Amino acid sequence: MEITHPDAIWLIPPLLAVAFLLWVLWNFIQDEKKQHAKAHAAHPLLICSSANGDFRASSTAVRDVRNSGRAAPNLG
DSSP, rough: OOOOOOOOGHHHHHHHHHHHHHHHHHHHHHHHHHHHHHHHHOOOOOOOTTTTHHHHHHHHHHHHHHHHOOOOOOOO
């Protein structure tokens, strides 16, 4: 009894399709990472100076800025 195996050439289009979809997904993820990094770099956290020695007010101002998303006030 001889069992014939079908040619595996029919696997080429599905494999190419899966590879293409993986490539698209990889590029989408990488683009999202780049956009997130650019957005994060566009809004840097401005830490106010504590040159006058008022560290408590300075740390409170930084905490307020992180919570509100606005620029830090000038303490000195």
